[in-house]
Amino acid sequence: MGVEPVGSSSETAAQDDGVWMSACSFTIFTMTSGFGLLECGRVSAKDEVNVMVKNVVDMIFGGLAYWVAGFGLTFGSYAEWSNPFVGVGDFFFDPERNDTANFNEKGLSYTMFIFQMSFATTTSTIVSAGMAERIHLKSHCFISFFITLVHAVSGHWVWAREGIFRRIGVIDSAGCSCVHLVGGVSGLVATLYLKPRRHRFGSNGNKNISDPTKAILGFFMLWWGWVAFNTASNYAVSHKQWTEGTRSAVATIMASAGGGIVTVVISRVTMRKIEIDMLIDGMLASLVSTTAGCLFYTPWQAIAVGSIGSAAALSIYPLTEWAHIDDPVGIIPVHVVGSFWGMIAPSIFLNKDYGLDTNQVTNDMQLNGLLYGGGFTLLGLQTLAACVIALWSAVCSFVILYTLQHSPIGLRISKYDEELGADLREHGLSGQNIQSYRVEKKITAQQ
Amino acid sequence: MGVEPVGSSSETAAQDDGVWMSACSFTIFTMTSGFGLLECGRVSAKDEVNVMVKNVVDMIFGGLAYWVAGFGLTFGSYAEWSNPFVGVGDFFFDPERNDTANFNEKGLSYTMFIFQMSFATTTSTIVSAGMAERIHLKSHCFISFFITLVHAVSGHWVWAREGIFRRIGVIDSAGCSCVHLVGGVSGLVATLYLKPRRHRFGSNGNKNISDPTKAILGFFMLWWGWVAFNTASNYAVSHKQWTEGTRSAVATIMASAGGGIVTVVISRVTMRKIEIDMLIDGMLASLVSTTAGCLFYTPWQAIAVGSIGSAAALSIYPLTEWAHIDDPVGIIPVHVVGSFWGMIAPSIFLNKDYGLDTNQVTNDMQLNGLLYGGGFTLLGLQTLAACVIALWSAVCSFVILYTLQHSPIGLRISKYDEELGADLREHGLSGQNIQSYRVEKKITAQQ
Amino acid sequence: MGVEPVGSSSETAAQDDGVWMSACSFTIFTMTSGFGLLECGRVSAKDEVNVMVKNVVDMIFGGLAYWVAGFGLTFGSYAEWSNPFVGVGDFFFDPERNDTANFNEKGLSYTMFIFQMSFATTTSTIVSAGMAERIHLKSHCFISFFITLVHAVSGHWVWAREGIFRRIGVIDSAGCSCVHLVGGVSGLVATLYLKPRRHRFGSNGNKNISDPTKAILGFFMLWWGWVAFNTASNYAVSHKQWTEGTRSAVATIMASAGGGIVTVVISRVTMRKIEIDMLIDGMLASLVSTTAGCLFYTPWQAIAVGSIGSAAALSIYPLTEWAHIDDPVGIIPVHVVGSFWGMIAPSIFLNKDYGLDTNQVTNDMQLNGLLYGGGFTLLGLQTLAACVIALWSAVCSFVILYTLQHSPIGLRISKYDEELGADLREHGLSGQNIQSYRVEKKITAQQ
Secondary structure (H helix, E strand, O other): OOOOOOOOOOHHHHHHHHHHHHHHHHHHHHHHHHHHHHHHOOOOHHHHHHHHHHHHHHHHHHHHHHHHHHHHHHHOEOHHHOOOOOOEOOOOOOHHHOOOOOHHHHHHHHHHHHHHHHHHHHHHHHHHHHOOOOEOHHHHHHHHHHHHHHHHHHHHHHHOOOOHHHHHOOOOOOOHHHHHHHHHHHHHHHHHHHOOOOOOOOOOOOOEEOOHHHHHHHHHHHHHHHHHHHHHHHOOOOOOHHHHHHHHHHHHHHHHHHHHHHHHHHHHHHHOOOOHHHHHHHHHHHHHHOOOOOOOOOHHHHHHHHHHHHHHHHHOHHHHHHOOOOOOOOHHHHHHHHHHHHHHHHHHHOOHHHOOOOOOOOOOOOOOOHHHOOOOHHHHHHHHHHHHHHHHHHHHHHHHHHHHHOOOOOOEOOHHHHHHOHHHHHHOEEOOOOOOEEEOOHHHHHO | OOOOOOOOOOHHHHHHHHHHHHHHHHHHHHHHHHHHHHHHOOOOHHHHHHHHHHHHHHHHHHHHHHHHHHHHHHHOEOHHHOOOOOOEOOOOOOHHHOOOOOHHHHHHHHHHHHHHHHHHHHHHHHHHHHOOOOEOHHHHHHHHHHHHHHHHHHHHHHHOOOOHHHHHOOOOOOOHHHHHHHHHHHHHHHHHHHOOOOOOOOOOOOOEEOOHHHHHHHHHHHHHHHHHHHHHHHOOOOOOHHHHHHHHHHHHHHHHHHHHHHHHHHHHHHHOOOOHHHHHHHHHHHHHHHOOOOOOOOHHHHHHHHHHHHHHHHHOHHHHHHOOOOOOOOHHHHHHHHHHHHHHHHHHHOOHHHOOOOOOOOOOOOOOOHHHOOOOHHHHHHHHHHHHHHHHHHHHHHHHHHHHHOOOOOOEOOHHHHHHOHHHHHHOEEOOOOOOEEEOOHHHHHO | OOOOOOOOOOHHHHHHHHHHHHHHHHHHHHHHHHHHHHHHOOOOHHHHHHHHHHHHHHHHHHHHHHHHHHHHHHHOEOHHHOOOOOOEOOOOOOHHHOOOOOHHHHHHHHHHHHHHHHHHHHHHHHHHHHOOOOEOHHHHHHHHHHHHHHHHHHHHHHHOOOOHHHHHOOOOOOOHHHHHHHHHHHHHHHHHHHOOOOOOOOOOOOOEEOOHHHHHHHHHHHHHHHHHHHHHHHOOOOOOHHHHHHHHHHHHHHHHHHHHHHHHHHHHHHHOOOOHHHHHHHHHHHHHHOOOOOOOOOHHHHHHHHHHHHHHHHHOHHHHHHOOOOOOOOHHHHHHHHHHHHHHHHHHHOOHHHOOOOOOOOOOOOOOOHHHOOOOHHHHHHHHHHHHHHHHHHHHHHHHHHHHHOOOOOOEOOHHHHHHOHHHHHHOEEOOOOOOEEEOOHHHHHO
């Protein structure tokens, strides 16, 4: 195995790290349902159930892809094939094949698998949001499968010990680039490729949403899952690494508090109300912003990172609206803008003294950010990684979408099906969910 | 105490095991709400709230029953009464009565209680699904109480060190037989006894369901809870047992991925759509399938076990429909078929080398399955246990139902009440939930 | 840092305690969404979304307040300013400023912060329930901020080592007084100050509720969160303190089982049905009842404490109805009555032999309750603390409300806005949630 939490040399350390990562992966899996609710609450009522099903399917096909090849592409390491570009080995993951491994090594290997799988399946759920209401469920299954592999390759670059970006010093503890940026950019490409939903733009265009309460509940579930997501991103609690983890938990919450206040203010000032879409997207952007450097941020830094993330995300709103980019669940502000800023942020705020000597998962090169005398090195590295990974996922997702569209499977549903709604067409549910809201702008003017 | 996680000889081991099992029990309790949502989303809108209340009541009366006698019937062990058939002792559970126990022993005893209680209350929620929309809430309270005790006795057989099935080598780590089979068979008996809901079958019969999104959310909650449920089923993390636990977590997820793909394919081929009922039932069946041998399955084995479980479960669908068995939440495919296969599966796939020497909770006899040269011994044992426990729960649940029906408490609600719905009759909620779906078959034909 | 879990002298103990408290805080954060659902399911459909947003806002502004000053007011301890009345120090919380602290100390400090913050933000969500449907969202933000500080000061009294009440021997492990009583009394003052919702009382008055299923789901989320909340309230697992924690978990569940049965019986006898409001409030009151002495109660004691708590809470129902106090989510029975009884209960049931020598977080004075020969000392202390803290929060919340009302920010929304509903006015959501229930009393008479 190429994977090996640092502190786990001793018996106790292996147990402690293994138990902690397993427990956190249980919580991280809940984020899939959170994302399902977030998404289904923000699409039309006629597609609500379909969106939940797509999030189930993401776990099924994403999970299978991760077992077949995803884990191997990120962490696989037949010694003779070790290289900075792609993991080789551990395909059709099965530690029992490895006769030389002892119980602890096998245990840690299982633990890494389930932990990383909980991250990997997150990527395809993000993409699904960009395609909501317009794509065949069967096409969606293929996309889930392949996007998981796209993530896995970029995961090798930033997470594997021999990965190209990790080796040169790029910091990305919790998958800011290989989860959120890959998901966001792929989703952006998908929504551009698929074109907007009918009736979304134009003189009579409007946003019909199914159930804002479900969306907020989903946001809540993401919020609490995120704390585990960020906290466990150093893979270990032993050898004092729990202290980094708990700092990361505080940073995550404080970033969302800072981002939340900025979001509330921006929404009040620009819309004269708290718009649900803005509230959720602003706060999620603050959380995404923390994912690269979460292990290092002190509370005030986290507040700054989150606030800037929220502000940047919400400033893109008028642009997507003007450009008629249909982004039902805000993946462009949250996952594209948020994760770009998230990658940049460590290059400003990172202080290597806040990390531990024993920690090799993050900051291997012992770099400092701009504020702590590190100069522009880290800024260059982080920007480079973000750009390369954005390009990688844009190209891959385009290839996947283009291939699917020109295959017998197809991609976009027909006009007729779109009007009927996927709940009826894909699941045979007649008599749709009547609960439904329209986002109204005029009434706020007279307030 | 008859209960004693193996590794907990030392101070640290006791702490580690106790903390882990407590933490997992917290997650397992969330499954009750998951099951509540799953169930309330799949019954008529006029009974939705009632179904949620019944799941609350399951915890109350099931919890009380477990305290009064359930824990004692499974794990109680006054040394002089120790026998293979039923636990004796620890009734009205209170470790403080035991003056000779030290803090660690008391702590582990509390931990076992809360952990096992989270399993026990699961049993009665399964039964509640079979009786949905047709039974008085007051009768339901009694059934919750007594079914918990039915579970507890069979729990002694497979889990207690002196239990008859455990002693002869039966493998059932996470309650495949004493939780799922007892729940499933009791629910089957209950639905047969109560007869179908009005308007369910016949020429104008249809399936009205309240809210498929809630059902899928409930399924998600069960899914993630299940990982903790299976992972913690060896009671310990110390002495390398965490390595079995984390293998179990991977097996659980991979079984559901395998089962999910089989389910999606079967639903597409037979119905030309992804039917929500089939999706949920197929996947839950794959999870139930893992519960006997989860600690041992490698990833490919888990995929096989889950896939076969899903296929077997869905193949029963036409039969129940043809036989006019009204099974609102699919307990027959999921909990009867799924758990029968779940009990058989270890007799094929079990490899004793994948377990640990120190583990005495599972595979005490060091048996192998068919694939690893163990011959038919384990197959015979597992089949025997499944049949005996199925018979036990069928008889007990019939006696409970018959007694209740012929008591002043009664059982089935009147026609008039059934038409009005339990939300109005039992809870005084007028003006029902308008959100409602009908499962439509015809539209799929023209696809 | 004035905060220091007792057992954490050694490396391993620090890690174990830190990891455990972090993990529990993750679960406790889920209670915010549980409370959001509980509340939004019980208000009018036209305000449902607004109520969820307010629970988001509670975390944002409460979290910020806790960072700025809350943590410092409770646990801050510049040695020279140490006093029994208020914590001083650690404002704008940042352990990295403390150059003399080692990694373990910083880690425990972060852990205490996130753990206590999860308690603190609970307080303001309770208050929000008392003001539902009647208050501007912007005013709500200010109240969240300041109530968090009101909680923080009283937290110093009962939790800090030098706090006045802790020093004299008051027992309040999980914030019965400084979380629930502060929240409940402040909410009571708020609902009195704001006056009832329109159409709530009077000849045509009625209770329109949005979605009882959501309310029950929210209750479930609180229920499972509560187990972590109570279990972790001794801050540690090392040095056998996990044994107290797991006893606390059992006590929490058993109290709710006992309280649940009392609630079901009272509701059946008085209303001839299981009223959803009563069911939820009765059970929540049983949980609140455990929060002061949870670490000490044996199972039968917990059942007694929970049962009495539920009975006391529900006996207040006719009074609030008669007095035309509009309490949409039952904070008076649950958080005022429940927490008063919760503070009294240890003075009856506490047995110091059930605690550990090493535990300094609870029962420092080694007192016994009435049943164990401790006399009336503890009763006096607990009553005193409850009365002082109730008075403190009443005065503070009145000052906050009065100040806000007479500021340009204002407090109560206009008649016109109340009729329209906050979802439209504050969030621009037109076409409201159609799903809606009315609580009907007459139909039950003919049963």
